Amino acid sequence: MTSRCRALLVLACLLPAAPLALAAGAAAQVHDYPTQGRVEYVLGCMDDNGHDFVNVYKCSCAIDRIAASLPYDDFVEQSTFSKYATLGGEGGAEFRVDRAKAQTKKFRALQADAYRACGIGRPGTVAK
Structure with missing residues (x-):
């Protein structure tokens, strides 16, 4: 099993299925994201910042925030x-409007x- 598959399995088990509650017991404003969307974000975050196991938690923290x-x-x-x-050419024109x-x-x-807040380096840089 590849490390990417292992990370996906771990994420499926770790990601919350229900909104989180604040420490005081009041419900937090957490929007319902599909698990697939959260997993895709975490895997992309890990691609950008390194596939260390600790980044599973850091990237999960980022999507939760x-x-x-x-x-x-x-x-x-x-x-x-x-x-x-940054998509160039005519195809990227739609992404360059105000x-x-x-x-x-x-x-x-x-x-x-x-x-x-989650201890990850700048977006787009690989943490070492």
Whole structure:
């Protein structure tokens, strides 16, 4: 079994199926993200930051923080704009309009905050 498959199995067991509660017992504002979306984010995060086992937890922490402040549909839109913001040529024109730039900026700021809070290096850099 590859390390990627093992990580996927571990994530399926570790990711919460229900919203988290605050320490005081009040329900936290956590948006319902599908498990597949969370796993894809964690695997992408690990691709960017290293496939050390500790990054399973750090990247899971990051998607949990993002999910706490962003509905899933907004996450998909913003992360897509962010991913393709540097796509060149005519095909990338849709990702360079003002609305796309604003969504990219929002997502990258939210992701940077989540990375900082979870102990991950800058987005797009491999942690050693």
